[in-house]
Amino acid sequence: MGLYHTEDQAMLKDSVAPFLAENGSIKQLRSLRDSNDATGFARDLWSQFAEMGLNGILIPEAEGGLGLGHVEAGIVLEEIGRNLTQSPFLSTAVAAVEALKSASADIRGQWFPKIAGGEAVIGLALEEGKKHNPAATALKAERSGNGFKLSGTKTFVVHGHVADLLLVSARTAGAAGEEAGITLFAVPRDAAGLTAEADRLVDSSLSARVTLDGVQVDADAVIGEVDAGWAPLTALLNAGRLGASAELVGVGTGAMDMTFDYIKQRKQFGKVIGEFQALQHRAAHLYGEMEGARSIVLKAQQMLDDGDPRGEMFVSAAKAKAAKSTNLAVREGVQMHGGMGMTDAYDIGLYMKRDRALNEVFGDLYFHADKLAKMNGY
């Protein structure tokens, strides 16, 4: 297998790219923002995703999905990134699905068809502080009756206020900071004692702070094993981190292409500014950085799809590199647009905002570089 898209994968890209450019464009983002929309994404588009089969992209064929892999999910996410589409696709169809593969047949049977059909949105309630740290889970789950009682708060739950189901990491044993002793629960958002308050973020997305005040769940709400939630959580995080990396590549490439178009047209000193070597070298360097990000993201996708044991390490390298390159793309983008880059009327600033939020999702550059160092023994 070569490190490039197969024919089928290229065909998927050829169908998703024009579809999203038409139906999930920056115009839609602006309209959601300017109308102070309370959902955080366009429900119509979510249904169209389902009609195209995209929501079931990672769900096994036997369970009603397409049974495809991380390369294919990444193709969709890159286009989501390029168009700055607001969508629950990453959390619901990618990250949550990978965790739910470890859930009971009942839970899978209940939620996979709803996800594939575009009838369910799933929120990920994993964070408790302002920086990504899944092992720091302290939210308490105590045995109670036939199941557990959950108490505590979660932050940065994207679309949490409109989600139908929340995946909640909770501490059933051990101490905050330990990977062992965490259990992953599937909690309906309408469960008694659960409140979700949404706030608009810098990129116009809606993200909730979720409070669980003695929320009672049955034993079959446990995903995987009690105290051993780290395993499904790792599957969730690998998919989520890598998916966010693919989306970042889309954001960075979109910003870069827009910027290159701009400097090929903008004239100063009687010249198109793209003729100046000072900009040409920075443009070429940026292109190299984005190409590096694209390569490591594809490599990590193929590794996860192949079950390569180095997958987790490459996922961290991919998230770090995508974060670093895309951040350069949006900073150079705003700078090279000059004063126009500072205006709300131009789209380049929206790319900068989206990059900032996506960098934080599932761990930023520093988190993942540190993780890579630790995995290498220092």
Add this chain to the structure above:
Amino acid sequence: MTDLDTFRKEARSWLEANCPPEMRQPVKGDDDVCWGGRNWVFSSPAQKQWLDVMAAKGWTVPDWPEAYGGGGLSAEQTKALRQEMAKLNCRSPLNSFGIWMLGPALLKFGTEEQKLHYLPQIARGEIRWCQGYSEPGSGSDLVSLQTFGEDKGDHWVVNGQKIWTSYADKADWIFCLVRTNKEDKYQGISFLLFDMTTPGVTTKPILLISGASPFCETFFDNVAVPKHQIVGELNRGWDVAKYLLGHEREMISGMGGDGGMASLGSFYADVLNDNPVLRAEMAMFEVENLAFRAHSERFMDEWKTGRAHPAYSNLMKYVGTELNKKRHEIVMAAGGSDALEWESARTNGGTRPRAWLRTKANSIEGGTSEVMLNVVSKRILEMPGA
């Protein structure tokens, strides 16, 4: 099992049976790298044996046609073979500018007679080649070169000077850019091949900041070159040179410096854990290194299947050489005062600082980083202007 799996399995057992154990040890010094040629002194019988069996199999140049001494392998098979060699820690049987640079140019531009004559010599490591491109006044602006070949009917008489000729003092033959028309800058250069023992050729090694002399000044004083030793058409040598530079950049970027995907930081855990800012630098380097390895693999896969932009090797050359310089900066920092030792036996004669200084040439030789950025910007990004 697919055909490729079968090939991989057969290649592996062949390598296990034929690669001498000594040739599966890490390379320790310059002598462990075999460059071949008339004057090559094998550092061990195993080095010779390894070259001989690989050459006989056609695997010194696995993807060249069998008729020219190659293995006739497809791109996928070649990749699989390299992967199997890497898994078994097999050393490269032969390093050669003939394989990396001249060979591909001959395959594209050479006559059938030239291919049959020169390529098998390269594949067997019999002739060591050097490259005569840069001149004292023609570095990045290579096309301004002045070395002149005067037409004498059945031969040219070449006069001039080359510089930065890698290993010219050890090479048997040179492929050389020579001006054959003073009126036309681009279409006035021819690509000539000649024996370094031809009367009038002299070389003088250049001492570098690393203390070594991998490069030479090369002088031509009335050197007679027969007309059949031209590659491509008269005055169209620039086409050959450009094609070959693409391969040179591919080679340099493909090597991407030292180390592969292995973690560099894991060797320096103690010093890194005591120096958190250096640890962070190392961690960032590791991110870049893995990204580059993937980038390199993707480029090679795309290049070999015709998917890559023709100018893409310029980008890889830029990224790869800058990364290698960064690697050696970090290694020097992690090595501290030990890494300053220039002559001591315990540092094997200052291997580390010498290697660090050597890497500074990476982003100059074969086209500077600045020229690479120019090319990427104009040819790939299609930025306006001359």
